[in-house]
Amino acid sequence: MKKTAIVTGYSSGIGEAICSTLEMNNYKIIRLTSRLEDSQNIEGEVKELLKKVEIDILINCAGVGVFKPHEEISVSKIKELIDINLTAPILLSNLCLRSLKKTKGHIINISSIEAVRHSKFSALYTATKAGLRNFSLSLFEELRRSDVKVTNINPDLTKTNFFDEFNFEPSDKKEAHLLPSQIANTVLDIINFEGVITEMTVRPQRLEIKKK
Structure with a gap:
């Protein structure tokens, strides 16, 4: 019998790769x-969904x-990120x-390397991703006796359309970026x-970015 997964961000990048995998x-x-x-x-859609299927x-x-x-x-962009x-x-x-809890399932949150470091011009993004990371780790402690697993993943620079609107992107050198398929295989x-992997940070060997 197939297991059922809800995946957000499914239309491109890491989310699309996770769905395919x-x-x-x-x-x-x-x-x-x-x-x-x-x-x-969201609340209405999920509640209707859960009347028909377990996750x-x-x-x-x-x-x-x-x-x-x-x-x-x-202000609108701040609200959007949060x-x-x-x-x-x-x-x-x-x-x-x-x-x-019924299925003894698994929550996996894709956070960011920025959740564990403090980069210039990343205060807002870092705040949201650090919040997600700490939510994940705390929720695991809450759910241990219910056998629900919770995992937080911190990917470093990954070649996706995430960088389309920025003035920088990962280097084209294969040792300086990750691929969505690598994150999907990690998932x-x-x-x-x-057992339970509560947190994983996934990084390329080198740190190199290029300006557009």
Whole structure:
């Protein structure tokens, strides 16, 4: 019988790769249609979904970024980052937990290397990703007796369209960036691990970026 996974950020990049990898390994993927900034619609969609199916895995992968002086960021952009990077994963975890407890399931949050370091022009993004990381680690402690696993993954520079709107991107050298497929394979390994991997940081060997 196929296990069921909700994956956000499924349309491109790491999320798309995770969906492809899981589908090749006999998982059924549920792709939510509500915008992650719209908590009311998310709540309604998930509640209707859970009337029909139990969830085995929740993977919060959707994310947006901004890297500029904090005073130059619009209020709407600040709200967008908090809503998508932090509020939506917390809300989805809340909505899915009763189902995940029944299936002894797994929550996997795709955070960022920025969650564990402090970079110039990354205060807002770092705040959202550090919040997601700490939510993950605390939630694991809460859920240990219920046998629900919680994992936080901190990917470093990965070749995706995440960088399309920025003035920098990962170097083209293969040793200086990760690929979405590598993160997806890591997710599969974490799911199949018999214990619990509560946190994993995945990095290329070298740190090199290039200006556009």
